[in-house]
Amino acid sequence: MATTPSDSSPTDGGIAGIAGLSETPRGERLHIALLGRRNAGKSSLINALAHQEVAITSSIPGTTTDPVYKAMEILPIGPVVLIDTAGLDDEGILGEERVRKSLSVLDKTDIAVLVVDALTGWGTWEDTLLVRLNNRAIPTVLVLNKSDLVGEPAQVRTATPGSSREHPPWIPVSAYQGRGIDLLKEALIQLGASTREEPSLMGDLVSTGDTVVLVAPIDRSAPKGRLILPQVQAIRDLLDHRAQALVVQETELASALNTLQTAPRLVVTDSQVFKIVNELTPPHISLTSFSILFARYKGNLSQLVSGAKAIENLKPGDQVLIAEACTHHRTDDDIGTVKIPRWLEQKVGGPLSYTWVSGGTLPENLDSFKLVIHCGACMLNRRQMLSRLERIRRAGVPVANYGVTIAYLHGILERVLSPFPQVLAVLQSASTPSGSPHTLSGKPEAPAQTQTQIRT
Numbered sequence: 454m455a456t457t458p459s460d461s462s463p464t465d466g467g468i469a470g471i472a473g474l475s476e477t478p479r480g481e482r483l484h485i486a487l488l489g490r491r492n493a494g495k496s497s498l499i500n501a502l503a504h505q506e507v508a509i510t511s512s513i514p515g516t517t518t519d520p521v522y523k524a525m526e527i528l529p530i531g532p533v534v535l536i537d538t539a540g541l542d543d544e545g546i547l548g549e550e551r552v553r554k555s556l557s558v559l560d561k562t563d564i565a566v567l568v569v570d571a572l573t574g575w576g577t578w579e580d581t582l583l584v585r586l587n588n589r590a591i592p593t594v595l596v597l598n599k600s601d602l603v604g605e606p607a608q609v610r611t612a613t614p615g616s617s618r619e620h621p622p623w624i625p626v627s628a629y630q631g632r633g634i635d636l637l638k639e640a641l642i643q644l645g646a647s648t649r650e651e652p653s654l655m656g657d658l659v660s661t662g663d664t665v666v667l668v669a670p671i672d673r674s675a676p677k678g679r680l681i682l683p684q685v686q687a688i689r690d691l692l693d694h695r696a697q698a699l700v701v702q703e704t705e706l707a708s709a710l711n712t713l714q715t716a717p718r719l720v721v722t723d724s725q726v727f728k729i730v731n732e733l734t735p736p737h738i739s740l741t742s743f744s745i746l747f748a749r750y751k752g753n754l755s756q757l758v759s760g761a762k763a764i765e766n767l768k769p770g771d772q773v774l775i776a777e778a779c780t781h782h783r784t785d786d787d788i789g790t791v792k793i794p795r796w797l798e799q800k801v802g803g804p805l806s807y808t809w810v811s812g813g814t815l816p817e818n819l820d821s822f823k824l825v826i827h828c829g830a831c832m833l834n835r836r837q838m839l840s841r842l843e844r845i846r847r848a849g850v851p852v853a854n855y856g857v858t859i860a861y862l863h864g865i866l867e868r869v870l871s872p873f874p875q876v877l878a879v880l881q882s883a884s885t886p887s888g889s890p891h892t893l894s895g896k897p898e899a900p901a902q903t904q905t906q907i908r909t
């Protein structure tokens with residue numbers, strides 16, 4: 454088969470090297486959404502948390518119409534994305550559309566701040582929203598805003614007529630006076646720490662003192678003067694776990710392996726040079742790729758591997774959805790529209806019918822596809838990718854991602870899964886299920902763009 458793919462282009466294996474390396478990538482930031490009724494003070498609270506006028510506020514209900522994303526550093530929480538939303542009690546055709554957009558934010562929300570207006574109190578809106586958040590296992594902080602307008606928070610109506618129960622404990626704040634904001638931050642820090650207990654890139658694969666060899670080819674596609682994001686993240690992850698990172702080009706791999714007195718715990722390579730790295734790495738040393746590490750980190754690797762196996766059942770004419778999570782510049786040899794379709798059709802032996810979507814939403818008719826191939830989701834946080842995978846699983850459709858699909862189509866999946874025996878077993882099992890359920894642990898969004906085409 455043709456050359457093996459690279460981990461270094463934005464969509465190939467889906468781990469972009471495009472973000473400024475001095476900034477925490479969006480997908481790594483804690484996503485905090487402020488939700489509540491119109492005029493509750495959500496935008497004012499964002500400004501109070503940020504100590505800046507980042508959101509427009511006004512006494513006119515419905516000021517915020519679309520979700521607004523603001524990446525910032527909130528000390529001591531760290532890098533976050535604050536998401537301002539439209540009021541969930543909005544009405545009319547436009548209002549319903551705004552509510553729908555606000556609720557779609559839940560797919561990527563790590564922590565929710567449910568903002569209650571002290572003047573209106575706790576009601577059925579809040580009841581319904583809290584149940585929704587609980588059902589999605591989204592840790593939630595309840596905030597009673599405008600507490601400067603009521604004497605004692607305890608005097609606030611705890612249940613408006615029709616509300617089913619008392620409200621849970623809330624934090625009284627005044628965005629207006631800046632009161633209670635530190636308490637709110639403390640609650641966010643605590644919840645942030647617990648939601649961050651998600652898999653690290655290699656934390657479970659290495660022990661203190663282990664050496665991991667990272668193979669990073671420096672070819673014409675490598676950006677000048679710097680490493681790409683996945684390489685930087687891998688080095689940082691190893692340092693976090695007190696392991697040693699030995700970074701080499703493929704041309705230096707053999708001498709690096711010879712120099713080491715004990716075998717490295719793992720070799721991680723860019724898929725582009727997999728063939729040569731596979732030959733140079735003795736079978737007793739575990740070998741994987743950056744794409745696979747990130748597929749595991751962002752999603753449910755077993756589900757994705759199971760989805761890749763479903764390629765075996767594809768027949769010419771079958772419908773395949775290629776889902777990219779953001780719009781990006783396409784090159785002539787684009788991975789999602791050119792390379793993967795070409796490799797798939799070589800494998801299947803005829804043309805397939807493709808639908809491409811890009812942006813924040815997946816199409817409604819997921820069950821009409823034989824296979825979904827998702828991008829590497831570098832711009833998504835883990836929660837958002839898992840939400841998307843879960844939707845596809847519920848539709849009963851197999852799903853793979855770029856990295857896993859490419860590895861499968863190039864015959865390297867088995868070796869790159871060697872560090873993950875349980876996932877390898879999925880690949881080696883006879884059946885091709887559409888994936889197992891999983892637990893959710895964890896710039897303005899472009900609207901979905903859909904394009905269907907039968908390749909001839």
Ligand SMILES: Nc1nc2c(ncn2[C@@H]2O[C@H](COP(=O)(O)OP(=O)(O)OP(=O)(O)O)[C@@H](O)[C@H]2O)c(=O)[nH]1
Nearest residue numbers: 491492493494495496497510511515516517628629
């Ligand atoms: N007294 C007082 N007024 C507040 C406080 N927080 C917000 N307000 C006022 O409440 C009104 C609504 O505030 P916003 O922050 O725009 O509320 P919102 O929830 O973003 O409103 P929508 O975008 O319309 O859903 C504005 O007039 C604010 O000045 C507060 O803590 N105390």
Ligand code: SF4
Nearest residue numbers: 464467779828831832
């Ligand atoms: S989110 Fe997906 S489409 Fe966007 S750059 Fe990353 S891998 Fe490519």
Ligand SMILES: [Mg+2]
Nearest residue numbers: 495496516517
């Ligand atoms: Mg607002």
